[in-house]
Amino acid sequence: MERRLVSSRRIREWREYLTAYLMIAPSTILIFTFGIFPVGFALFVSLHKWRLKRGGFLGMDNFVRALDNLSYILFFLLAVGLLVLGINAIRKMYQQASENDDRPWWLAFPALVFSATILALIYWVFKLLPELLDIADKIIGKEKSRELFVQLLGEAFRADLAFATWGIFTKLVLASIVVGVILFFAKAFQNTRNFGYLLNFVFIELMLLIGGWLIFVTYVAVQDAYRVAFEAGADPGIWPQVITIGSGVILIIISWRFWQSAIQQSSDRAFIFYILGALTLLVGGALLITELPTAMAAGDEDIWTGLKVTAFYSLGTVPFQLTFSLFLAILLFQRLAGSEMFRMLYFLPYVTPTVASAAIFRQLFSNRYQAPINQLLISLGFEPLQWVREPSGIFTMVAESLNFNLPEWAAGPSLALVVIMIYSIWTFVGYNTVIYLAGLGNISTELMEAAKIDGAGRWAIFRHITLPLLSPTTYFLSMLSIIGTFKAFNHIWVMRGGGGGAGSALGTTDTFSIVIFTEFFEKLRFGYASAMAFVLFAVILSLTFVNNKIQGSRVFYG
Amino acid sequence: MANSISVPRLEPKNERFLQVLGSWIGKLSIYALLILGVVISITPFVWMILTSLMTLGEAQGIRWIPTELHFENYVEAWKEAAFSEYFTNSVILTLITLSGELTFSILAAYAFARIKFPGRDALFALLLSTIMIPAMVNIIPNFLTVTWLGRIGPIKWINNWPAQTVPFMGSIFAIFLLRQFFQQVPNELYDAARIDGSGHLRFLWTVVLPLSKAPLMVIIVLSFIGSWNSLAWPMLVTNSPEWRPIALGLAQFVDEAGQRLNLMMAGAFITIIPILLIYFITQKQFTESIARSGLKG
Numbered sequence: 001m002e003r004r005l006v007s008s009r010r011i012r013e014w015r016e017y018l019t020a021y022l023m024i025a026p027s028t029i030l031i032f033t034f035g036i037f038p039v040g041f042a043l044f045v046s047l048h049k050w051r052l053k054r055g056g057f058l059g060m061d062n063f064v065r066a067l068d069n070l071s072y073i074l075f076f077l078l079a080v081g082l083l084v085l086g087i088n089a090i091r092k093m094y095q096q097a098s099e100n101d102d103r104p105w106w107l108a109f110p111a112l113v114f115s116a117t118i119l120a121l122i123y124w125v126f127k128l129l130p131e132l133l134d135i136a137d138k139i140i141g142k143e144k145s146r147e148l149f150v151q152l153l154g155e156a157f158r159a160d161l162a163f164a165t166w167g168i169f170t171k172l173v174l175a176s177i178v179v180g181v182i183l184f185f186a187k188a189f190q191n192t193r194n195f196g197y198l199l200n201f202v203f204i205e206l207m208l209l210i211g212g213w214l215i216f217v218t219y220v221a222v223q224d225a226y227r228v229a230f231e232a233g234a235d236p237g238i239w240p241q242v243i244t245i246g247s248g249v250i251l252i253i254i255s256w257r258f259w260q261s262a263i264q265q266s267s268d269r270a271f272i273f274y275i276l277g278a279l280t281l282l283v284g285g286a287l288l289i290t291e292l293p294t295a296m297a298a299g300d301e302d303i304w305t306g307l308k309v310t311a312f313y314s315l316g317t318v319p320f321q322l323t324f325s326l327f328l329a330i331l332l333f334q335r336l337a338g339s340e341m342f343r344m345l346y347f348l349p350y351v352t353p354t355v356a357s358a359a360i361f362r363q364l365f366s367n368r369y370q371a372p373i374n375q376l377l378i379s380l381g382f383e384p385l386q387w388v389r390e391p392s393g394i395f396t397m398v399a400e401s402l403n404f405n406l407p408e409w410a411a412g413p414s415l416a417l418v419v420i421m422i423y424s425i426w427t428f429v430g431y432n433t434v435i436y437l438a439g440l441g442n443i444s445t446e447l448m449e450a451a452k453i454d455g456a457g458r459w460a461i462f463r464h465i466t467l468p469l470l471s472p473t474t475y476f477l478s479m480l481s482i483i484g485t486f487k488a489f490n491h492i493w494v495m496r497g498g499g500g501g502a503g504s505a506l507g508t509t510d511t512f513s514i515v516i517f518t519e520f521f522e523k524l525r526f527g528y529a530s531a532m533a534f535v536l537f538a539v540i541l542s543l544t545f546v547n548n549k550i551q552g553s554r555v556f557y558g
Numbered sequence: 559m560a561n562s563i564s565v566p567r568l569e570p571k572n573e574r575f576l577q578v579l580g581s582w583i584g585k586l587s588i589y590a591l592l593i594l595g596v597v598i599s600i601t602p603f604v605w606m607i608l609t610s611l612m613t614l615g616e617a618q619g620i621r622w623i624p625t626e627l628h629f630e631n632y633v634e635a636w637k638e639a640a641f642s643e644y645f646t647n648s649v650i651l652t653l654i655t656l657s658g659e660l661t662f663s664i665l666a667a668y669a670f671a672r673i674k675f676p677g678r679d680a681l682f683a684l685l686l687s688t689i690m691i692p693a694m695v696n697i698i699p700n701f702l703t704v705t706w707l708g709r710i711g712p713i714k715w716i717n718n719w720p721a722q723t724v725p726f727m728g729s730i731f732a733i734f735l736l737r738q739f740f741q742q743v744p745n746e747l748y749d750a751a752r753i754d755g756s757g758h759l760r761f762l763w764t765v766v767l768p769l770s771k772a773p774l775m776v777i778i779v780l781s782f783i784g785s786w787n788s789l790a791w792p793m794l795v796t797n798s799p800e801w802r803p804i805a806l807g808l809a810q811f812v813d814e815a816g817q818r819l820n821l822m823m824a825g826a827f828i829t830i831i832p833i834l835l836i837y838f839i840t841q842k843q844f845t846e847s848i849a850r851s852g853l854k855g
Contacts, residue, residue: 019758020673027666028685030728034700035688041699133702136709149710328595331588344841345596348603351837353786355805356826359812360602363609363819370620372605430599431848438849487692490789490805498813499793516694517790526698533695540692 040122042530044129050527054133060221062531068299069238070292072222073245074538079214080246086207093200096193104197107188110179111201117172118206124165131156241295248288255281256549303532305507306515307539312413313511314485316421317428321481322474324425325432330466332433333440343437346430358423358494362388365419388495390415391506416505420495424488432477439473440466479547486540489513512536603830610823617819628820635811635824640799644807651722651803652785658727659781660774667736668762672748682737685730693790700725701794721795722803726785732777739770776847779840786833804829 046062049055063071097104135152142148156162189195222238229236255278262274296304328346332339349357365373365387374384390397393411413421443466451461492514496503499522503509510518516536520529609617610631612624636642669675670682704725708715715721743766751761767774789805796802808829815822837844 016673017675020669020675020678023665023669023673023758024681026662027728027730027733028681030662030724031685031688031730033703034725034728035691035696035730036684038696038699038703039691041702042695045698045702133706136706139710144710144712328592331592334588336585336588336592339592340842342592342596343845346599347841347845348837349599351783351833352603353783353805353808353829353833355787355789355808355812356829357602359808359822359826360606362812363822364602364605368618370618372622375620426599426602434845434849487694489693490787493789494809494812498809513692513694517697520698521794526702530695530698533692533698536692537695541690544690 040125041129042533044126045527046530046534048527050525050530052524052526054130055527058527060218062528063534064225065528066300066303066531066535068296069236069241070245070296070299072218072225072238073242073295075214075218075221076242076246077249079211079218082207082211082214086204086211089200089204089207093197093204097197100193102191102193102197104194104201107194107198108201108205110183111198111205113172113175113179114198115202115205115209117169117176118202119209120165120169120172124162124169127165128156128162131159131162237294241291244288244291245295248285248291251281251285251288255279255285300532302510302515302519303512303535306510306512309413309417309509310486310511310513312417313421313424313488314482316413316418317424317485318478318481320421320425321428321432322477325429325477326436326470326474328429328433329436329440330462332437343434346433348430349427350431352427354427354490355494357427358491361419361423361426361491362495362497365422385415388416388419388497389504391508394418414505414508416495417509420492420509423491423495424485427491428481428484432481435477436470436473439470443469479544482543482547483540485511486536486543487513489517493517512539606823606826609819610821610827612820614818614820617823618817631820631824632828635821636828638821639807639811639814639825641804641807641825641828643799644802644804647801648786648804651719651801652782654719654723655726655785656778656781658723659729659732660777662727663729663732663736663777664762664767667733667740668758668766670733671737671740672743673758686734688730697790697794704795716795717797717801719801722788722792722801725791726781729777729781732781735773735777736770739773740766743769772843772847775840775843779836779844782836783833786829 047057047059049058060071060075063075067074093104096102132153135149135156138152139148157166183189183198222242225236225238258274258278258281262271262278265271265274332342364371367384367386367389368374369378369384371387373387377384391414393406393413394415395410395412396406397415399406447465447469448461451465456464488511492509492511493499496505496509496514499518512532513536516529516532519525519532523529605622608622608624611627611629612621612631613626613628616624670678704715704721708718708721713720747765748761751765756764785803787805788803789809792803792806796806799807808825811825812822815825
């Protein structure tokens with residue numbers, strides 16, 4: 001009787017699991033196919049010569065073409081980052097283990113089998129992928145049928161390399177199952193924390209293995225580059241660059257650590273010591289990084305202009321968006337009659353289809369002298385401007401109107417890009433205002449009342465109460481907006497006048513996303529465009545990371 | 559002694575008057591600033607509507623107010639750009655995407671919110687991390703996947719509905735939003751429903767969904783806006799107007815219309831109208847839900 005009760009409960013539990021897995025299956029499969037798998041697939045594409053059709057395997061060449069020697073340095077840094085992640089995880093686990101008096105270290109061996117299995121799976125997919133892609137070519141001109149597809153699938157599966165790696169993978173899966181069963185029967189998980197340790201070990205070993213492998217592969221690539229360069233009688237100078245720039249980056253990271261611990265010091269002397277140390281390290285790191293321009297001299301210029309344009313675009317929109325919307329939110333928060341209607345109207349630009357509103361802006365800021373903005377300038381006594389067709393930088397234009405010349409590096413964003421910035425601010429202020437309003441609504445009025453009774457003025461209340469308490473909202477919005485500027489596509493595409501050529505402002509409005517898209521869509525360089533997209537991914541990830549470190553530590557969560 | 563009791567000081571009359579005046583001036587200046595904001599945010603729309611009603615000569619000139627209202631511009635733009643085709647395409651594409659997205663996301667969100675199963679949190683975190691991936695990384699491999707699927711499978715994907723709908727049916731944003739709401743449904747309701755003999759699906763259909771109208775509406779509106787905006791992906795996976803959505807149609811029309819501003823603005827307004835209607839109908843709940851979730855499609 002007792003036994004049957006237990007087993008029926010078990011069955012019910014399994015049925016629950018099954019229901020849950022069935023319910024999440026469609027979404028999970030779709031997100032895996034079109035959201036997670038593509039990242040690996042893009043990596044695969046970026047390692048090949050791929051112009052509409054897959055060509056030969058290139059290794060890192062696409063990245064080197066994009067970034068010159070800098071790409072080796074970045075690969076080394078990535079590898080070091082993975083190793084640091086792994087070592088950090090070991091340290092955390094050591095602390096946890098000694099706190100709980102556990103001895104989990106022997107779990108590293110079974111974890112090794114599991115992580116090897118995961119790596120073998122990745123390797124197998126990597127080898128099988130080209131065979132699967134070829135099926136589409138083999139099917140051309142034949143009657144599509146299920147039998148044919150299954151037959152071709154079988155052939156792809158049994159192709160030499162794919163089959164060999166499949167063999168390794170299946171053996172490792174068997175080994176994993178055996179290890180899992182042994183662990184289960186050896187009651188390894190009686191201490192429930194052991195399962196966590198096991199997962200931790202798998203993570204650590206994956207990080208260390210991939211990091212080590214990446215260092216090896218990059219090392220081989222650098223040696224190859226040296227060989228090729230020596231044959232041509234040149235010195236690529238990669239190693240000195242890797243060492244100087246790599247140590248520069250490490251110095252800056254240590255300097256940041258010093259800076260953080262300086263704030264925690266209680267005595268003045270220690271504080272000054274740490275600050276001075278941080279500054280020296282920072283200067284040293286910055287000096288070493290000045291090597292950077294030579295390391296990336298032969299890189300693709302489009303990437304650097306794309307990055308520069310994107311940086312201008314971010315810097316020229318995000319601060320203004322946030323300031324204007326905070327201002328509007330505070331005005332709306334006074335709860336005057338009609339504030340609902342104001343909110344609705346401010347939100348309008350955000351919901352408008354971007355192609356339509358960008359088309360309107362393109363005409364408002366048209367270069368024709370009859371266009372509304374030019375008419376406004378004329379009525380104020382100024383000359384009409386070229387606006388969306390003006391490639392020269394706005395600082396240069398201001399300087400020229402004051403009769404002096406600026407050096408080229410100080411030209412600033414082109415006037416055409418400024419129009420796009422104005423458009424973006426116009427579009428997103430309403431959205432940010434709504435979020436800020438919600439943030440303001442969460443601040444307790446008691447605090448404000450108390451400050452008022454203590455005689456704080458309006459500005460003091462804003463500066464010392466409202467602004468700090470809004471910092472989570474500001475943090476969230478700035479993250480969202482910065483990532484948004486890196487993703488921006490539609491309105492820039494419309495305002496630059498669609499595809500084809502450099503666009504109406506001679507490429508000065510082409511952000512990194514646009515550069516990647518034209519490389520892919522017009523020049524049909526799939527491999528190279530994928531490599532560029534990974535550079536974009538790296539930039540976004542490191543921006544998020546830095547923003548997290550700097551701003552995240554200042555966010556005040558009440 | 560008796561004098562120590564403090565008597566409330568009466569404010570002199572003119573000081574009181576100044577205070578009232580000050581608060582009035584404050585209110586007026588706030589209104590002035592708010593109205594300035596409104597003027598900036600709606601002037602482009604006003605200009606669009608006015609220009610769309612002008613003759614070609616007026617539209618290219620410096621006028622703001624049309625002398626006569628030329629509604630026939632809309633008819634002409636509608637005919638010239640085949641807007642009716644783009645419109646139906648966009649509506650059909652949105653409906654297909656939405657039906658898939660809603661069904662799949664509701665099911666997944668329910669399982670993530672209310673059923674405990676091994677690997678739940680790790681899987682959810684993994685799915686959520688896809689938000690960080692920039693679209694430009696995914697667009698190339700997805701294009702390859704979609705062409706491949708079309709070439710090996712029985713249905714065409716390129717130049718057809720699947721390429722433009724299926725990839726968007728799995729939406730972690732929708733799952734995330736719905737999960738937040740599903741988690742708030744009290745457990746007592748589920749226990750009661752189980753005693754009545756209903757399983758998960760019936761509980762979901764009869765109790766949970768009727769309680770989650772607000773997030774469902776947000777998802778519907780956002781994905782409507784999303785598919786109304788989609789430009790880069792349709793550019794890749796369609797090459798004839800047969801299955802092109804409205805944003806792409808408008809972008810093309812803007813190129814082709816050249817200097818015919820009145821027609822261009824009529825086309826822009828035609829594109830905006832459905833979104834405006836949806837927004838005005840749902841705007842109160844919509845902006846509030848956006849504010850509450852702080853999320854963006």
